[in-house]
Amino acid sequence: xxxxxxxxxxxxxxxxxxxxxxxxxxxxxxxxxxxxxxxxxxxxxxxxxxxxxxxxxxxxxxxxxxxxxxxxxxxxxxxxxxxxxxxxxxxxxxxxxxxxxxxxxxxxxxxxxxxxxxxxxxxxxxxxxxxxxxxxxxxxxxxxxxxxxxxxxxxxxxxxxxxxxxxxxxxxxxxxxxxxxxxxxxxxxxxxxxxxxxxxxxxxxxxxxxxxxxxxxxxxxxxxxxxxxxxxxxxxxxxxxxxxxxxxxxxxxxxxxxxxxxxxxxxxxxxxxxxxxxxxxxxxxxxxxxxxxxxxxxxxxxxxxxxxxxxxxxxxxxxxxxxxxxxxxxxxxxxxxxxxxxxxxxxxxxxxxxxxxxxxxxxxxxxxxxxxxxxxxxxxxxxxxxxxxxxxxxxxxxxxxxxxxxxxxxxxxxxxxxxxxxxxxxxxxxxxxxxxxxxxxxxxxxxxxxxxxxxxxxxxxxxxxxxxxxxxxxxxxxxxxxxxxxxxxxxxxxxxxxxxxxxxxxxxxxxxxxxxxxxxxxxxxxxxxxxxxxxxxxxxxxxxxxxxxxxxxxxxxxxxxxxxxxxxxxxxxxxxxxxxxxxxxxxxxxxxxxxxxxxxxxxxxxxxxxxxxxxxxxxxxxxxxxxxxxxxxxxxxxxxxxxxxxxxxxxxxxxxxxxxxxxxxxxxxxxxxxxxxxxxxxxxxxxxxxxxxxxxxxxxxxxxxxxxxxxxxxxxxxxxxxxxxxxxxxxxxxxxxxxxxxxxxxxxxxxxxxxxxxxxxxxxxxxxxxxxxxxxxxxxxxxxxxxxxxxxxxxxxxxxxxxxxxxxxxxxxxxxxxxxxxxxxxxxxxxxxxxxxxxxxxxxxxxxxxxxxxxxxxxxxxxxxxxxxxxxxxxxxxxxxxx
Amino acid sequence: xxxxxxxxxxxxxxxxxxxxxxxxxxxxxxxxxxxxxxxxxxxxxxxxxxxxxxxxxxxxxxxxxxxxxxxxxxxxxxxxxxxxxxxxxxxxxxxxxxx
Numbered sequence: 006x007x008x009x010x011x012x013x014x015x016x017x018x019x020x021x022x023x024x025x026x027x028x029x030x031x032x033x034x035x036x037x038x039x040x041x042x043x044x045x046x047x048x049x050x051x052x053x054x055x056x057x058x059x060x061x062x063x064x065x066x067x068x069x070x071x072x073x074x075x076x077x078x079x080x081x082x083x084x085x086x087x088x089x090x091x092x093x094x095x096x097x098x099x100x101x102x103x104x105x106x107x108x109x110x111x112x113x114x115x116x117x118x119x120x121x122x123x124x125x126x127x128x129x130x131x132x133x134x135x136x137x138x139x140x141x142x143x144x145x146x147x148x149x150x151x152x153x154x155x156x157x158x159x160x161x162x163x164x165x166x167x168x169x170x171x172x173x174x175x176x177x178x179x180x181x182x183x184x185x186x187x188x189x190x191x192x193x194x195x196x197x198x199x200x201x202x203x204x205x206x207x208x209x210x211x212x213x214x215x216x217x218x219x220x221x222x223x224x225x226x227x228x229x230x231x232x233x234x235x236x237x238x239x240x241x242x243x244x245x246x247x248x249x250x251x252x253x254x255x256x257x258x259x260x261x262x263x264x265x266x267x268x269x270x271x272x273x274x275x276x277x278x279x280x281x282x283x284x285x286x287x288x289x290x291x292x293x294x295x296x297x298x299x300x301x302x303x304x305x306x307x308x309x310x311x312x313x314x315x316x317x318x319x320x321x322x323x324x325x326x327x328x329x330x331x332x333x334x335x336x337x338x339x340x341x342x343x344x345x346x347x348x349x350x351x352x353x354x355x356x357x358x359x360x361x362x363x364x365x366x367x368x369x370x371x372x373x374x375x376x377x378x379x380x381x382x383x384x385x386x387x388x389x390x391x392x393x394x395x396x397x398x399x400x401x402x403x404x405x406x407x408x409x410x411x412x413x414x415x416x417x418x419x420x421x422x423x424x425x426x427x428x429x430x431x432x433x434x435x436x437x438x439x440x441x442x443x444x445x446x447x448x449x450x451x452x453x454x455x456x457x458x459x460x461x462x463x464x465x466x467x468x469x470x471x472x473x474x475x476x477x478x479x480x481x482x483x484x485x486x487x488x489x490x491x492x493x494x495x496x497x498x499x500x501x502x503x504x505x506x507x508x509x510x511x512x513x514x515x516x517x518x519x520x521x522x523x524x525x526x527x528x529x530x531x532x533x534x535x536x537x538x539x540x541x542x543x544x545x546x547x548x549x550x551x552x553x554x555x556x557x558x559x560x561x562x563x564x565x566x567x568x569x570x571x572x573x574x575x576x577x578x579x580x581x582x583x584x585x586x587x588x589x590x591x592x593x594x595x596x597x598x599x600x601x602x603x604x605x606x607x608x609x610x611x612x613x614x615x616x617x618x619x620x621x622x623x624x625x626x627x628x629x630x631x632x633x634x635x636x637x638x639x640x641x642x643x644x645x646x647x648x649x650x651x652x653x654x655x656x657x658x659x660x661x662x663x664x665x666x667x668x669x670x671x672x673x674x675x676x677x678x679x680x681x682x683x684x685x686x687x688x689x690x691x692x693x694x695x696x697x698x699x700x701x702x703x704x705x706x707x708x709x710x711x712x713x714x715x716x717x718x719x720x721x722x723x724x725x726x727x728x729x730x731x732x733x734x735x736x737x738x739x740x741x742x743x744x745x746x747x748x749x750x751x752x753x754x755x756x757x758x759x760x761x762x763x764x765x766x767x768x769x770x771x772x773x774x775x776x777x778x779x780x781x782x783x784x785x786x787x788x789x790x791x792x793x794x795x796x797x798x799x800x801x802x803x804x805x806x807x808x809x810x811x812x813x814x815x816x817x818x819x820x821x822x823x824x825x826x827x828x829x830x831x832x833x834x835x836x837x838x839x840x841x842x843x844x845x846x847x848x849x850x851x852x853x854x855x856x857x858x859x860x861x862x863x864x865x866x867x868x869x870x871x872x873x874x875x876x877x878x879x880x881x882x883x884x885x886x887x888x
Numbered sequence: 889x890x891x892x893x894x895x896x897x898x899x900x901x902x903x904x905x906x907x908x909x910x911x912x913x914x915x916x917x918x919x920x921x922x923x924x925x926x927x928x929x930x931x932x933x934x935x936x937x938x939x940x941x942x943x944x945x946x947x948x949x950x951x952x953x954x955x956x957x958x959x960x961x962x963x964x965x966x967x968x969x970x971x972x973x974x975x976x977x978x979x980x981x982x983x984x985x986x987x
Contacts (some may be wrong), residue, residue, distance in 0.1 A: 108916060207958045238961065323929065340933045356955040359924040359938060368942055372935075419935055426913065426939020457915065 072250040075526040079257045080106050082533035083264060086236035089540040090559050092267050093228070093307070097135045102260075102314070104131050107318040108224075113248045121215035124318060128222040135227055136185045142192075144863035146187040147175065148221055151194055155215065161206060162837075166492060168202065179396055190391025191808045192230040195219045196349060196386075197237070203353065205238040224318075225311035230394055233308045233325045233345040235315075236352070245319035256316025257325075259309045261529045266306030268536075268559070273299045274560050285475055285776045286485040288492070291453075297463065303341070305329070333447040335411070335418040338455055340828065354382040372423050373416040380412025395833040407462055438506050439499075443502035449493070609634060610705070616714045616752045621704060632671040639723075642666045642675065642702045650724050655694040655887050658702055658720045658805075660712045661731030664814070664862055665703025669855045674864045677701040679871035687875070692883055700725065708739035710747065717799055725805045726887050729874075730796070730836065733814050738826035740789045746783045749774040758791035789827060793834035801835075806887045809836035810877075812870065815845040815853065816861055837884055839877040844870055897948060903927055903967040905947065909940045910963070923963040948974065952981040 084106060086092070087099050108127045112120055154167050179187050197220065197720040205211055220240050226232050245252060261458065278296040279289055308325040315322055325345055332338035332730050340347055358378045362371035384405050392398045397443030398826065451514070460467055471480075538544065540560055545553045599644040609627065610619045637645045659665050659677050681699035684690045702720055704711075709732075716728065748768055752758050763769070768781045800807040809831040815826055824842070832838055845853050845866070853866035862870060878885060910927070911918040913936045921930060922960055927937070937957070945951055948970070958964040960983060973981045 203958070238926065239929070242929070323931075336933075336935060348928070348934070353902070355934050356957070358953070359934075359956045372938070422935040423939055423942075427942050686977075772896050 007332045007550045019840050021284045043676065047213055068248065072254070074258055076250060076253050077423050079261065079526060079529045079533065081151055082530065082537060083257070083260050086264060086533055086536050086540075088269065089560065090536070092264060096228050098310070100134050100226055101131050103311075104134070105224050105317060107377045110249070121219045124219040124221045124224070127798065128219075128227060132189065133574060134229045136189065140184065140186040143184065144227065145222075147186070147190050148193060148764050149689055151198060151215055151217075151222060152214070155198075155202065155205070155217070156211060158466065160826065162203065165202065168198070176392070177394065182396065188230045188394045189227055191344060191390075192232050193223070193226050195393045197221060200237045200349065201355065214812055216241070217717065223311075223315065225314045229307045229311055231304060231307060231312060234345070234349040235322065236348060237344060239322065240320065243321040243323075244322055246316075248319055251314055252319060252321055255321070256313045257529060258525050259313030259316060261308045261313075261525075261533065262478060263308070263310030263313060265532070266302045266309060268302060270306060271559060273302070274556070284471060285773075285779045286331055286482055287480050287489050288481065288485050289779075290471070291489065292458050292737060294453070294456040298452075298459045301329075301342075303461065307345070308345075331448055332455070333444055334413040334451055336422050336462045337418075338451055339415055350382060350386075360846060369423065372419050374829070376416040376419050377412045380408050380415065383412075384408040397679060403465055404462070407458070413801065426626060440500055441504045441508070442497075444670060445497055445504055448500060471775065474775045476843070479773065479776065529620065565592045569585045578691075595637040615718075616747055617707075617711055617718070619706065630856065632669065632674070635672050639719075641701055641702065642672070643677070644672075645862060646698065646700065646723070648723055649699065651696070653695040654698055655696070655885060656698045656723065656725040657702060657727045657729055657885075658723065658725035659706075659718075659729050659731065660716060660720070661703040662707055662733065663705030664733065664812070664860075665701065665731050666699070666705055667703070667867065668705055669861045670864050670867055675701065676862070676867040676871040677703070679868060680874050683871060683875050684878075689879060690882075690885070693882055694887065703731070704770070708743040709736060709789060710740055710743045711797075713792050713796050716796060721803060727885065728796075728800055728806060729808050729839075730831075731810045731812050732824075732827060732831070734824050734862070737785045737789055737823070740776075740792060741781050741785045743775070744788050745778040748772075748777050748781070756791065756795065758795065761787065762787050762791065771796050786830065787824065793830055797835040806884050806886070807836050808839055808881075808884060810841055810874070812841045812844065815850045838880065839881065841870070841873050844873045897971060899967050899971040902944075902948075902962055902970050905944065906963045906967060911939065917944070921963075925963075925967065926961040927957065927963055928961070944970075950974065950979040950981055953980060955972065955985050956981075956983040959983045961981070 084099070084102055087102055092098055104127055108123070112123055112127075115123055129141055132144060136144070150173060151168070154171060155164060157167065159162055159167070171709075179191070201217065211217075219236070220237055223235070243434065246683050277292070277666045278300070279293050284290050284293050284307070305326045312322050312325055323344070325343065327344060329338060329342035329343045332341045355375050355378070359371050360373040363376050366374075384398075385405070387408075388398050398460075413504065429800045539556065545556050548556065576780060609622050609625045611622050612619050621636045621642065623636060623638050624639050625634070627634055634642070635644075637643050639646070639648075657680075665675075665677065672678070677699045678701075681697055684697035684699070699718075700723055701716060703713070714728065720728070744753070744762075745751050748763055751770065753763065762781075762784045766777075766784055768777050768780060772780075797807055799805075809828070809830055812823060828838065848869065853863055853869055855861050855863050855866075889945075890949055902978065903907075907918055907921050907923060908915070910921050910930055910932060913932060914921075914930055916930075939953055941956075950970075950973070956969065960969045970981065
């Protein structure tokens, strides 16, 4: 342990007394049992001096001591689980949570007037570690300037004018900028500044600066840019001067609930959510709608975590979501889901509009018009949010229709609510079966309608695609409807039983409403402890491999099968899938990234009507991102060659995807070119053969089926001796994907093996494409096996040496089928295997992959691949023989 | 709840009326609703609030012209303001004009 280092420890009193810091170290110890308040001490120093102003407090009671111990244990477990399960790793939740948990005991030991500055310091520290110090400096400069404008000694409307001018200037700067600090600053100010300005206007004087700054610079906001719109008045009113075990426990409860939400979200996303392409009947459609809505749990989980962290700092903020899946009407869902948003819209849009409108028309009409005004505001506000978080302003008419359509339903429902509020029901309090049934049906109906709304919003083309690719007939299947109705009846019965139980409980002695989630520490510890055990390697090693796969998948923050497949192969546009977004922005971001990739690749390809579908444009030459891309006259990313090879030359044909083609690197930087140079300059190889030519037949989006077709249609014309077939993790997935596509287009007519698979799968000329896509994955291994066997047969017939190269893309991609399965099939078919599985192990991913596109190798990556291929060929030099 | 139109109304009566209305809307015991806390912090939503305002207006024979919660967020504040306005003989109550 180095001298001068700060050590933070959580200790009960006996251990705290024994603990002695090393020479020169600053040791911060949580001394747990100081009554109901947490205090700070340094062992070895007299308690009164160390405890400062906290000295003299009453001695701890055992119950207070144990409560603090429980809180400390829960927080420790929560941080461990976030780390072990990589929860929100891409947002660096662990960093934020660790700083927040380490910081709050110190926060409460500081004099009151210093705490706000310390809180802002912690936000800066978190931001510095997550965004980098330069980005943090920019974020704080912009944010402080905005707050500063609010404090100028000018009349209210002058300050508003200056803020608007600053907003316009910042919007101009934001457009087209990809700096990391923008989403964070945007998230901190885009709505909260409006509330701040509005609330401080009605206050007799401006709040002190140290009270305002933490309102904007909230610690969890650095991590979660999609953040609850915390109301300024609520923030002021709920701030506690002392930390009680109850507040702290409440914060822990929210944190644990947030973690649970995020894990459930992960399970839905990885295991349950069916890709839109697999929908082929009413039940799979319902499953998609329901699970797609379930992805909203990510937003709820993030909000719970954010509020939980703020609770630790004494902000007793109200809940952000309230059992929204159980909403029983349109206004009910509005008041249960994202409650802070509802409050914001109510305060800034509904109330002002209602009170103004009622001067001119009756209250009922004012209610309806004010609700429509709220939904109009919601439509604009969502685009406003997307602008600050992503830098684009997607103001679409489709969204307007959707939001205003929802507004009509909510307005009608609000009218009923208003009438009910004016004339409250004072009827019987006895249980009524019919009322219970009506409530359950309303809840089920609301759930389905909101799921439908969510799917329409996140995947606008879903219904059109279903109608086009599947057809109505499949959704009218009587058997499926029977099953569907049985399922719904079961849900209804369960709902009725739950309703009865809740009704009885509400009449019992415990009906008095108290703080939510109180005294849950034992449950939290049990749950977090179970998760801790679940993540132990010993457990994973002792369960069946299928279970282990699922358990490991749950423990990492990676792309889902659909997302990963899309990115590896660039099939995003073909899957037509923007659906699996949980937040407002994730889908937009993915779409943007992929559109860019597609445009560049498509620029130098042209379509074909056969199984190859596309090919590189002959003689194309252009510069992309500083890299020269040249295509020769034979549609190859290769220098110009003659079809007939010179005597004494050994020709190696490279078959593969965009990685082989060399997407993103210059002509001379592809591993194909480098391999050729090295083979011709290495005496060991030139002794074997006087000359080598490596022919690059790699084309982006070429799956095994297309590579096989290319080999038969074109490669043979160049008289190769060796075929190097380069495989990545997507061998199985991409083969199935292309097979489904070709079957739909009727392009599989010359391959008895594949035709046989189609027959087994029950696919014929009349089968809708969506159904084909759904059925073929069950035959994935057979499809790849057929393809490999055919390649081997072809190579044997023409005396070519077939070599299968295992070249995985670094990173975790949960794509159907493991690389081992593909490798096994290749071996079984008769390929020679070159193992490059570890080619990137000695490097950081960022070193060997392109910065902006982690699925293609960088210049250095190509160098490493060429070098590794050379080594492997040296080890298997007997394969390098001319025909 | 008292439905009799009042001739002269006190702050306490308005406070009591509001607390009872909130408790009824939220199905809480009236003694759990605190008059010094922001009204919206009990979880009452905008529709319930404007319903309560409508009922209050009907009872008091007045009209509230603007959202009173921005300036008078608690039941105590709201009741005191309404009583003061009524005592001043006003029936068109605008919180923005009462500084």
